[in-house]
Amino acid sequence: QVQLQESGPGLVKPSETLSLTCTVSGGSISSSNNYWGWVRQPAGKGLEWIGRIYTSGSTDYNPSLKSRLTISVDTSKNQFSLNLSSVTAADTAVYYCARVSSHYYYGVDVWGQGTTVTVSS
Amino acid sequence: QSVLTQPPSVSGAPGQRVTISCTGSSSNIGAGYDVHWYQHLPGTAPKLLIYGNNNRPSGVPDRFSGSKSGTSASLAISGLQAEDEGDYYCQSSDSRLSGHYVFGTGTKVTVL
Helix, strand or coil: CCEEEEECEEEEEEEEEEEEEEEEEECCCCCCCCCEEEEEEEECCEEEEEEEEEEECCEEEEECCCEEEEEECCCCCCEEEEEEECCCCCHHHHEEEEEEEEEHCCEEECCCEEEEECCCC | CCCCEECCCCEECCCCCEEEECCCCCCHHHCCCCCCCEEEHHHHHHHHECCCCCEEECCCCEEEEEEEEEEEEEEEEEEHHHHCCEEEEEEEHHHHHEEEEEEEEEEEEEEE
């Protein structure tokens, strides 16, 4: 059973870069027909799709974040990562990593437990 | 601002049936993109409840059902139980956003 675990700093200063890593266990990140993505939820608000990556390296970003966003994959470590630059308080949220599966018509069938990131000086 | 609109809240007594609407447009649900539904209980990660408009993953009770028509979709919960209390989100894609995923505004389900 595939499991996802987010890791990274819980506090980031304004204007700096938010970096998170998601470690995939219980299966290979290179397995076909899966995308790997990120979702966030600011306190008291709804879910927001951030972006996704295929193991080939092709990416798909939320247009509202695209200019600040990089998602990458490291198949040797079975990990994928999120980098969001020039952060502001509006980027404070719980960040989830996720698996998008073609088996489920590209719905998200596996989620990480979520990690809280606060942007503050 | 999400392009998929859900009612902020719905409520029902145990055993009752409630429905949650997800209203989109011709660029997302009406364009034929699949709709997925997620259950987000307090302190937990979201859980896939319905995929591909009306399919349940293994382990999801048949009390949960999904449908889609035109530019809208719905999630129905029958035989409402206390453990169903939480937030529910629809998700689809939008051609005006180059096919990117979008979530609905979310609905809080309260069991009276």
